[in-house]
Amino acid sequence: MKFEAVTIKDIAKALGLSTSTVSRALRDSYEISPETKKLVLEYAEKINYHPNPIALSLKERRSRSIGVIVCEIANSYFSQIINGIESIAYNNGYNVIISQSRESADREMLNLQYLTSRSVDGLIISVSTETKDFSYLKELHDRGMPIVFFDRIVDEIETHKVIVDNYKGAYDATTHLINSGYKKIATVSNAPALSIAKERLAGYKAALTDHGMEVDESLIKYCAHGGMILTEVEEAIKELLKPKNKPDAIFASADKLTTGCLRILRSKGYTVPGDFGLVGFSNTDLTELLDPPLSVIRQPAFEMGEVATNLLLQMIESKRPVTDFETKVLTTELLIRESTRKKEAKAKPIPSLLK
Amino acid sequence: MKFEAVTIKDIAKALGLSTSTVSRALRDSYEISPETKKLVLEYAEKINYHPNPIALSLKERRSRSIGVIVCEIANSYFSQIINGIESIAYNNGYNVIISQSRESADREMLNLQYLTSRSVDGLIISVSTETKDFSYLKELHDRGMPIVFFDRIVDEIETHKVIVDNYKGAYDATTHLINSGYKKIATVSNAPALSIAKERLAGYKAALTDHGMEVDESLIKYCAHGGMILTEVEEAIKELLKPKNKPDAIFASADKLTTGCLRILRSKGYTVPGDFGLVGFSNTDLTELLDPPLSVIRQPAFEMGEVATNLLLQMIESKRPVTDFETKVLTTELLIRESTRKKEAKAKPIPSLLK
């Protein structure tokens, strides 16, 4: 069950030439006569010759392919990012190898080893929620592997990074809830170690204090897998529903958390925005068709993929080691829809404690 | 910017052995003394040696990786399939390379060439809507490349295939619409050349005639890109809304068509199921949260991925060419929700939110 491909040797043999001549003819070298070139080119075309990239990779120690690791592709945000990555990569003759960590540090490591041993020329990564140990990544980076982080970045490693202004996104969303008249705003956040979780949480807290509201730690819940497992969202919501400090609105910190919250609230018979206002990060294109249409913070995912890839290719193709790294920060967009509709005709609270 | 890896030569040099001995020691050959083995193994472990899969691929003409081509990963159906594929592949030590055709025959061909030249040991494919010319695939297959088709299969090529009972799925959905009291049922279908489109259309027609209803060709609309481009769905709906034969229900034949129809109908101010009943194929996990919750035909996508991969690995690892091919047909599931509520019914069905 093996699959025989046409090689440069077949051409050489058939034409009575050496492999070197054929190789040079195919690469249009000046030291091959026009007639021989024509001969080789035509024959190669005829038998449908394609150079073997594996042999090339072995020789050149590069593969013209880049590796991408995300937690899961069944997530609009990540699939949009990947589309952005592919669009730039293909235009530059690079192939993209996608792999999923499924929020597992082990699988992330496995994929990483596979990709590097397969000689990808660079990596674009959003780390899993579970990853605590970045030493392997760090070693890779130290040994010269070009890496670009996006979304969930690793502060310890100095390289190009692409993120959105998570702080501002969260701040704006929370402020929007406040301005809509919500008084007790909870948040369902991602794994606390994650950069995006920290930043979004900071934005949330800042919005509260800036508007004279207290930060209540019992209103902050974490989901270790970012909502990939629904029960953990259910658990978080259940905690929040304890009468003691029941909130009237929720800010969700990730795609799956946002829809997860809606799912749990509705399954428990609560209405949105009646019982709870809801806003969250999401790039799903179905949010406007949901019941209720969700107010969301949307990230420019496609563009993030493009930017990340451009940075990576720049590193890959640079002659000398890149030492001057930048962190590109794109801006989010707050799309206001039904799920955060103003609570009915009460006087708008005046923030008295603005600093 | 190159990335130096540890090779067998480094070990050989450091230990004063030949590469052959090191290679054999690592592969636990009987003709290497236990002491030498121990020495090599320990040193290999110490300097973190990993065999170079590229060199192996070149030598063995196999890569222990399989290629997957789908039209787009930002589609729950396909990402669920991929998860199924990966689960089996990883358990058997295979890696999965994913690529998207984005419904373009050109990109499909490009991906195909990339994957085969990269020595994937086999392919799992759902062809793009655009692909008319299967000669390249056929040649690949004739030359011994193991291929499994799923979803959108190619009748002309004899190999393993994994599909669902599209006919029955469509038949059941249409029957459900009829039983719900809808009188004029339109369908928005995929590119007519596609196997799935034909089968689903046949099921739709059969359900109509079996229930004494006429098949009206003007109620059958096609979307060449399966709803990936929203305007083509809009065009289809616009056609259907012409007063002459305005339907009261729509059966949509693919994931993006189903949500696309809802989107267009709602944007035009129509209500579902008030003005139109709506049911369609979909694997999105958000359909129950939509307004209205959508009745859908759901495919066992994860399982399909598993089945396809098992078939493929079986072909890859078979000593002799496989000639006895099978077509596995799984069954769909009709999930009845709000969007097809009986026209006369008053009682509101209880939506099941958590499954």
Add this chain to the structure above:
DNA sequence: TTTTTTTACGCAATCGTTCCCGGTATCGTT
């Protein structure tokens, strides 16, 4: 005509690994 230059091609090494041949000890057997 002789020398130099140019043209056009082949040889062989290389990338990392495996594996077919060898080869050399160290035994044991006759």
Add this chain to the structure above:
DNA sequence: AACGATACCGGGAACGATTGCGTAAAAAAA
């Protein structure tokens, strides 16, 4: 003592492609 068996290890070709170097023949210059 001589031979074969066994154990252990190295040399080198191979996988497909590129490329520096060498060189024969042809063309140009002397």
